[in-house]
Amino acid sequence: MLVVTESAIRASFVNTTQGEAKRLAVPNDLDVRPWDDLDFLGWRDPAAPQRAYLVAEADNGLIGVALRAAPQQIGRARRSMCSLCLTTHSGDGVSLMTARKAGPGGRQGNSVGAYICSDLACSLYLRGRKHAGPRVYETLTLAEKIDRTRTALSGFLRKITE
Structure with a gap:
């Protein structure tokens, strides 16, 4: 990803x-x-932990979305998988993140959700710079895993902007 500035981040939000x-x-x-x-x-917003933000490069520039993390359920530990990077986490390592749709759909209250790494560090988990525990063995190369994650992210962002 290209280095982005605070003003570029603020201007990128669509929802x-x-x-x-x-x-x-x-x-x-x-x-x-x-x-x-x-x-x-x-x-994640340190002052409001249920708020999260994501900014990505798209064909027509940066696209930013505001997300809301669903409250974690208290109970027995479970393993969950991120729908973007396919990293498995135990406990609260994956959260249901919902985003208000952009435009008229969002103003009507429509939203889109996905299960995403709670700390939004998918890229670092993929590259082995951060660890969530034992990884599922895959025969894909790192480049293929990155492409898969970017495709999943593009699909999620497309649902928000449609």
Whole structure:
């Protein structure tokens, strides 16, 4: 992913108002992010843990979406799989993230959801820079896994913007 600035991030959001985009919490460590290893920029709002944000490169520039993480259910530990990177996590490592649709659909209350790594670090799990426990063995190359993740991400973002 290309290095992005705070102003580019704020301008990229498609499912928020301009005021909401102006007020959202952008990470203050953009200058030290491992941009070469990121397929998208994702983060949780430290002041409101149920809020999450994702910014990715698209054909026509950056696209940013505001997400809401579903509350975690308290109970027995379980393993879950991220629908983007297919990393399996135990406990609360995967969250149902919902995004209000862009445009008229979002104003009518329509939303789209996906199970995504709770910390939005899919790119780092894929590349082995972060670990979630034992990985499922795959015969795909790293490039094929990255392509699969980017395809899944594009599909999720397309559902939000349609």
